[in-house]
Amino acid sequence: MEGVDHLAHERNKAQFDVAVMKAVWAGSRDAYELFHRFSRLVANDPEMFIPAIKAQATEEQQKQWLPLANKMKIIGSYTQTELGHGSNVRGLETTATFDPKTDEFVLNSPTLTATKWWPGGLGKIATHALAHARLIIDDKDYGVHGFLVQLRSLDDHLTLPGITIGDIGMKYGSGAYNTMDNGSLIFDHVRIPRNQMLMRLSQVTREGKYVPSNVPRQLSYGTMVYVRQKIVFDASIALSRAVCISTRYSAVRRQFGSHNGSPETQVIDYKTQQARLFPLLASAYAIRFVSEWLNSFYKDLLQRLEAKDFSTLPEAHACTAGLKSITTSVAADGIEECRKLCGGHGYLTSSGLPELSAVYIPACTYEGDNVVMLLQVARYLMKTISQLKSGNKPVGTTAYLGRAEQLMQYHSDVLRAEDWLKPNVVVEAFEARAARMSMACAQNLSKFNNPEDGFQELSADLVEAATAHCQLIIVSKFIEKLQQDIPGKGVKEQLGVLRSIYALFLLHKHIGDFLSTDCITPKQGYLANEQLRSLYSQVRPNAIALVDAFNYTDHFLSSVLGRYDGNVYPKLYEEAWKDPLNDTSIPDGFHEYVQPMLKQPLHHGRL
Numbered sequence: 001m002e003g004v005d006h007l008a009h010e011r012n013k014a015q016f017d018v019a020v021m022k023a024v025w026a027g028s029r030d031a032y033e034l035f036h037r038f039s040r041l042v043a044n045d046p047e048m049f050i051p052a053i054k055a056q057a058t059e060e061q062q063k064q065w066l067p068l069a070n071k072m073k074i075i076g077s078y079t080q081t082e083l084g085h086g087s088n089v090r091g092l093e094t095t096a097t098f099d100p101k102t103d104e105f106v107l108n109s110p111t112l113t114a115t116k117w118w119p120g121g122l123g124k125i126a127t128h129a130l131a132h133a134r135l136i137i138d139d140k141d142y143g144v145h146g147f148l149v150q151l152r153s154l155d156d157h158l159t160l161p162g163i164t165i166g167d168i169g170m171k172y173g174s175g176a177y178n179t180m181d182n183g184s185l186i187f188d189h190v191r192i193p194r195n196q197m198l199m200r201l202s203q204v205t206r207e208g209k210y211v212p213s214n215v216p217r218q219l220s221y222g223t224m225v226y227v228r229q230k231i232v233f234d235a236s237i238a239l240s241r242a243v244c245i246s247t248r249y250s251a252v253r254r255q256f257g258s259h260n261g262s263p264e265t266q267v268i269d270y271k272t273q274q275a276r277l278f279p280l281l282a283s284a285y286a287i288r289f290v291s292e293w294l295n296s297f298y299k300d301l302l303q304r305l306e307a308k309d310f311s312t313l314p315e316a317h318a319c320t321a322g323l324k325s326i327t328t329s330v331a332a333d334g335i336e337e338c339r340k341l342c343g344g345h346g347y348l349t350s351s352g353l354p355e356l357s358a359v360y361i362p363a364c365t366y367e368g369d370n371v372v373m374l375l376q377v378a379r380y381l382m383k384t385i386s387q388l389k390s391g392n393k394p395v396g397t398t399a400y401l402g403r404a405e406q407l408m409q410y411h412s413d414v415l416r417a418e419d420w421l422k423p424n425v426v427v428e429a430f431e432a433r434a435a436r437m438s439m440a441c442a443q444n445l446s447k448f449n450n451p452e453d454g455f456q457e458l459s460a461d462l463v464e465a466a467t468a469h470c471q472l473i474i475v476s477k478f479i480e481k482l483q484q485d486i487p488g489k490g491v492k493e494q495l496g497v498l499r500s501i502y503a504l505f506l507l508h509k510h511i512g513d514f515l516s517t518d519c520i521t522p523k524q525g526y527l528a529n530e531q532l533r534s535l536y537s538q539v540r541p542n543a544i545a546l547v548d549a550f551n552y553t554d555h556f557l558s559s560v561l562g563r564y565d566g567n568v569y570p571k572l573y574e575e576a577w578k579d580p581l582n583d584t585s586i587p588d589g590f591h592e593y594v595q596p597m598l599k600q601p602l603h604h605g606r607l
């Protein structure tokens with residue numbers, strides 16, 4: 001019935017102040033930014049073009065180009081990936097050859113695989129590209145640099161001479177990502193003025209002299225670091241949307257369990273449903289809090305870079321790469337699990353989940369393939385361990401590796417299930433697991449004469465060690481979040497339950513790591529799972545309130561199953577009737593193709 005809150009009985013169970021939880025969830029961002037982040041995905045927002053100009057252009061170049069880009073007088077595309085290379089940036093083939101006679105760069109796509117491929121906005125709308133190309137001077141290759149290239153006329157939007165552009169075609173399903181014109185681009189000896197090479201980091205003089213960067217060359221990758229830390233926040237948006245839908249629907253859906261005419265059981269009361277759903281609810285909060293920390297860490301990095309302090313750049317790269325990988329994988333897999341948690345109706349477009357999945361899952365690939373990103377973390381961990389011997393004391397997110405010897409002797413002292421509720425007990429177990437996995441890799445690596453051969457041979461183990469390291473970061477930041485003052489009745493307690501669910505779910509899921517590294521005993525693993533089940537019972541009465549705290553409107557959720565009022569069945573039926581197929585009772589083609597078959601006389605008794 002319209003206007004009736006079918007979930008009121010669930011909301012009345014809440015044991016905490018929902019208004020405060022809403023503020024905790026929103027953190028430093030307002031609802032506008034939460035919405036705007038999503039809308040960027042399917043619009044042609046210069047998500048990277050503008051940050052890249054800020055990171056790589058001189059002050060003078062910024063003065064020239066940023067006002068145009070900010071006011072949409074030009075529309076830019078971050079044009080890096082090519083048909084033949086995406087992960088391997090140093091393998092890009094497009095060339096930018098300096099012509100001293102004309103003081104220009106000549107951009108060219110020397111091979112088919114040099115074709116720029118994937119850049120968002122490139123296919124139809126972008127007027128300019130921030131093109132990544134190999135700088136060539138006097139036949140010498142100076143590696144990949146950024147160049148601003150006009151692609152289309154600002155008068156008639158037609159492509160300029162030497163420029164061939166197209167859209168790369170439909171992508172995964174019919175998802176909203178098809179509103180993004182990911183494009184292809186071939187340069188055929190296109191000339192640009194020398195001052196359109198972005199020269200903040202390195203320069204080319206009028207005489208054609210290359211002036212190398214006096215700062216780490218990796219700063220040219222700075223835009224990717226910036227977007228990766230944003231993508232962690234995006235992961236919390238995407239996962240929380242799916243969890244909101246599936247939690248509300250799980251409270252509405254009843255199946256089996258009726259006795260003597262009593263209502264059937266709410267599927268949210270099944271322990272299997274809780275064991276699948278509540279870890280995702282906890283993960284949404286965990287990702288949100290680690291994204292807050294990562295954003296502050298990134299802002300601190302920017303301040304340090306301003307002061308030419310590059311000390312935290314390697315850690316910032318490792319954290320943004322690793323957390324981008326872990327959180328997007330959790331969110332993408334979590335959205336699919338939420339679809340399954342909704343049974344058949346989860347597969348309807350009107351559930352909002354297929355669309356959410358189709359739009360979100362490329363996050364595991366763009367801005368760095370998730371495995372390639374974890375390998376970057378692994379390189380950082382191995383380098384950190386290799387420097388232990390020289391007395392280099394790790395700090396920040398690798399500080400625990402400074403206690404590796406002690407952690408190698410660690411054995412959990414958990415005796416009772418409730419011991420696993422103590423944050424320090426959990427952190428020690430996660431630190432020991434991560435340290436032992438990384439130390440084991442480092443030890444195995446040392447057996448190889450060629451470290452790179454070893455790294456390749458051990459790369460699967462290294463990815464697991466990097467995963468353990470990143471999960472430790474997320475667990476630690478969740479714990480740190482709850483050490484802050486958080487007002488409101490029951491809010492901190494409920495977040496504490498989610499913190500424990502997040503950690504113990506990971507421990508249970510990766511129990512093999514904890515046992516094989518001898519961090520915990522099978523009995524202690526069993527006790528962790530016992531505690532997890534008890535925690536699910538504590539979340540159950542608060543589940544609806546915890547997803548209400550995401551503060552998503554029905555419009556934003558665009559899901560019949562996730563409606564605030566839980567009025568699912570009438571709306572499901574109503575939504576179905578909006579389908580054009582239901583405009584007529586006789587389907588197109590019936591009279592031409594089906595009716596003749598139905599009218600055909602029987603032959604020899606056979607249909």
Ligand SMILES: CC/C=C\C/C=C\C/C=C\C/C=C\C/C=C\C/C=C\C=C\C(=O)SCCNC(=O)CCNC(=O)[C@H](O)C(C)(C)COP(=O)(O)OP(=O)(O)OC[C@H]1O[C@@H](n2cnc3c(N)ncnc32)[C@H](O)[C@@H]1OP(=O)(O)O
Binds near residue numbers: 048
């Ligand atoms: C319905 C939907 C609902 C909800 C949705 C919710 C939210 C979504 C909403 C919005 C989303 C909005 C936008 C999404 C954002 C983007 C999507 C759109 C566009 C996508 C754009 C792109 O994909 S752009 C292209 C991205 N490409 C990459 O990421 C390439 C990955 N490859 C690399 O980064 C590098 O090649 C490499 C790091 C893998 C290797 O580099 P290389 O130079 O070869 O380096 P190494 O030899 O490995 O290392 C050398 C040393 O340099 C250090 N290093 C490497 N990289 C960095 C870095 N970035 N910063 C600092 N340091 C770095 C490395 O550690 C080595 O250091 P040593 O000390 O060991 O020498």
Ligand SMILES: Cc1cc2nc3c(=O)[nH]c(=O)nc-3n(C[C@H](O)[C@H](O)[C@H](O)COP(=O)(O)OP(=O)(O)OC[C@H]3O[C@@H](n4cnc5c(N)ncnc54)[C@H](O)[C@@H]3O)c2cc1C
Binds near residue numbers: 087118120365459
């Ligand atoms: C929706 C979407 C939007 C995009 N938007 C843009 C954009 O705006 N601008 C832009 O420039 N690019 C964009 N991209 C491209 C994107 O950045 C690349 O696809 C991404 O970086 C992955 O690179 P790749 O495609 O070369 O994958 P590959 O690296 O070819 O990955 C293929 C497989 O190889 C594995 N692999 C690769 N290298 C290694 C290694 N060293 N060790 C072990 N395994 C390895 C990977 O793990 C993966 O399993 C977009 C891509 C998508 C899907």
